[in-house]
Amino acid sequence: MSGGRHKIPVKSPEELRRMRAACRLAATVMDAVAAAVRPGITTRALDELAERMIAEGGGRPAFKGYRGYPCSTCISVNEELIHGIPGPRVIVPGDIVSVDLGVELNGMLGDVARTIGVQPVRGDHARMLATVEEAFAAACRVVRAGARVGDISHAVQSLCEARGYGVVRDYVGHGIGRQLHEPPQIPNFGTAGSGPALPAGATLAIEPMITLGGHAVKVLADQWTVVTQDGAACAHYENTVLVTETGCEILTVAAKQPE
Ligand code: MF3
Ligand code: CO
Numbered sequence: 001m002s003g004g005r006h007k008i009p010v011k012s013p014e015e016l017r018r019m020r021a022a023c024r025l026a027a028t029v030m031d032a033v034a035a036a037v038r039p040g041i042t043t044r045a046l047d048e049l050a051e052r053m054i055a056e057g058g059g060r061p062a063f064k065g066y067r068g069y070p071c072s073t074c075i076s077v078n079e080e081l082i083h084g085i086p087g088p089r090v091i092v093p094g095d096i097v098s099v100d101l102g103v104e105l106n107g108m109l110g111d112v113a114r115t116i117g118v119q120p121v122r123g124d125h126a127r128m129l130a131t132v133e134e135a136f137a138a139a140c141r142v143v144r145a146g147a148r149v150g151d152i153s154h155a156v157q158s159l160c161e162a163r164g165y166g167v168v169r170d171y172v173g174h175g176i177g178r179q180l181h182e183p184p185q186i187p188n189f190g191t192a193g194s195g196p197a198l199p200a201g202a203t204l205a206i207e208p209m210i211t212l213g214g215h216a217v218k219v220l221a222d223q224w225t226v227v228t229q230d231g232a233a234c235a236h237y238e239n240t241v242l243v244t245e246t247g248c249e250i251l252t253v254a255a256k257q258p259e
Contacts, residue, residue, distance in 0.1 A: 005183070006183050006184075006196075007183060008175055008182075008183050008184050008196060008198065008199055008202050009175060009177060009178065009182050009183070009202065010199050010200070010201035010202055011108075011177055011201050011202075011203055011242075012201075015108060015177065015178070016201070016203075016242070018105065018106045018107060018108040019108040019109075019110065019177055019203055019240075019242075019251065020251055021105050021106065021108075022059065022103050022104060022105035022106070022108045022109055022110040023103075023110030023112070023240050023251035023252045023253075024110075024251075024252075024253065024254060024255055025054065025057040025058075025059050025103050025105055025110070026101060026102065026103040026110035026111065026112045026240070026252050027110075027112055027252040027253050027254040028053070028057070028254040028255065029050050029053045029054055029057070029101060029103065030099065030101060030112045030113075030114060030252070030254075031254050032049065032050075032053055033046050033049055033050050033053075033073070033099050033101070034099060034114050034116050036049055037091060037097050037099070037116045037118060038091065038118065039090075039091055039092055039093050039118060040090060040091065041090070041091050042086075042087070042088055042089060042090055042091070043075040043077070043084070043086040043087055043088075043089045043091070043097075044086045044087050044088060046073065046075055046086060046099065047071050047072055047073045047075065047086035050072050050073045050099075050101050051064075051071075051072040051073075054072060054101075054103055057103075057105070058105060058106075059103045059104060059105040060103070060104045060105075061073075061101070061102065061103065061104075062102030062103055062104045062109050062110075062111070062180055063100075063101065063102045063180075066102075066180060069083075069085075069224065070085060071085055071086045072101065073086060073099055073100060073101045074086075074098070074099075074100040074101075074113075074224075075097065075098065075099055075100075076097075076098040076100070076225065076226070076236070077089065077091070077095050077096070077097050077098070078095060078096055078233050079227050079228050079231045079232060079233055079234065080098070080225055080226070080227050080234075081098070081168065081171075081209055081211070081217055081226045081227060081228060081234045081236060082098065082100060082113075082171060082209065082226045082236055083100075083219075083224045083225055083226050084098070084224070084225045085222060085224050085225060091118055092118070093118055093119060093120060094118060094119075094120055094121065094122065095117075095118045096115055096116070096117050096118070096121070096125050096129065096233060096235065097115065097116045097117075097118065098113060098114070098115040098116075098235065098236045099113065099114055099115075099116065100112070100113035100236065100238065101113070102180055107178070108177055108178065109176055109177060109178070109179070109180055109240075110176070110240045110251060110252055111176050111180065111205040111207075111238060111240050111252075112238055112239055112240065112252040113207060113236050113237060113238035114237060114238075115129055115132065115235040115236055115237060117129055124212060124233075125212075125233055127163075128165065128210065128212060128233065128234075128235050129235055131159070131160060131163055131165060131210065131235075132160075132208050132209075132210050132235040132236065132237040133237050134159060135155070135156045135159050135160050135188075135208040135210065135237070136156075136206060136207075136208055136237050136238070136239060138155040138156065138159045139152045139155045139156050139206050139208070140206065140239075140241060140247075140248040140250065141155070141247075141248070142154075142155045143198065143204075143206075143241065143243055143247060143248035144198075144243065144244065144245065144246055144247050144248065145198060145199060145200035145243060145244065145245045145246075146197055146198070147197070147198050147243075148192070148193055148194060148195045148196065148197055148198070149184050149185075149186055149187075149190075149194075149195035149196050149198065150190045150191045150192055150193060150194030150195040151192050151193065152173075152186055152206060153186065153187045153188060153189055153190030153191070153194075153195070154190055154191055154192040155192075156188040156189070156208045157188060157189040157190065160188075160208065160210045165210040165211060165212065166210060166211035166212070166213055166214045166215040166216075166228075166232070166234075167188050167189050167208075167209075167210055167211075167215055168188065168209040168210065168211065168215050168217055168234075169187070169188075169189060169215050170217050170226075171209060171217070171226065172185045172186055172187045172188065172207075173185070173186030173187075173188070173204065173205050173206045173207040173238070174186060174204070174205050175202060175203065175204055175205075176203055176204065176205045176240055177203045183196075184196050184204075186204060186205075186206060186207075188207075188208050188209060188210075198243045199243065200243055200244055200245050201242070201243065202242075202243040203240060203241070203242050203243070203251070204240070204241050204243065205238055205239070205240050205241075206238065206239060206241055207236060207237065207238035208236070208237055208238075209234065209235070209236045210234065210235055211228050211230075211232045211233070211234040211235075212232040212233050212234070213228060213230040213231075213232025214228070214229065214230050214232070216228070216229040216230070217229060238252075239251070239252045240252045
């Protein structure tokens with residue numbers, strides 16, 4: 001049936017076990033990379049740390065080679081929103097650094113992103129970083145079997161626009177699991193009660209993207225880096241989650257360290 005292109009995939013219990021492991025590794029790597037973000041480090045060094053840890057965990061960097069993407073992470077600084085290519089850039093005090101990474105482990109994938117402030121963080125930047133995380137949490141609160149994609153979109157848009165942030169239109173969250181991008185697309189703007197209904201067992205990458213200015217973005221000449229058109233700073237926060245009968249379980253959570 002040709003309708004399969006838009007059908008939201010549901011993961012089997014066995015697929016979910018592997019998905020949890022992939023997401024746990026992604027989260028563990030993210031925690032380490034986030035902790036390494038400090039003045040003087042290059043974005044390439046952060047990428048190399050991620051690549052090494054993904055390999056040590058038995059995984060494969062899901063972004064590397066995806067549509068020709070050259071690295072294991074996307075690292076996007078200040079007015080860069082997403083898809084920044086790691087390289088010789090040196091992190092300096094006051095930067096806000098988005099790290100986005102994907103892990104494939106035993107055939108299943110996890111996707112996670114954080115935006116990390118490097119001290120001294122500007123007040124308006126700190127408020128934006130808190131808001132993008134709150135927007136994710138608000139989205140997670142509306143997720144359950146039977147909820148609509150538009151419920152997520154509306155939760156993110158209403159919270160962020162009420163506080164005056166720009167909400168990016170051109171890039172969206174997505175289903176994830178057997179592939180990096182699966183149905184449905186999950187816009188960060190839209191109408192509650194609209195769009196496809198979420199089945200229990202669906203796995204989603206929910207990823208609000210907001211700015212201190214307008215919502216317009218553009219792609220740089222490197223064909224990857226997405227920046228705000230007005231040069232305003234911006235933030236991105238993402239977790240891979242599981243839709244359950246009663247709610248939303250965040251999968252990109254690191255295992256608890258043994259005491
Ligand atoms: N995390 C991105 C997403 O959710 C994927 C980055 S694109 C890649 O779509 F090419 F870098 F993989
Ligand atoms: Co994603």
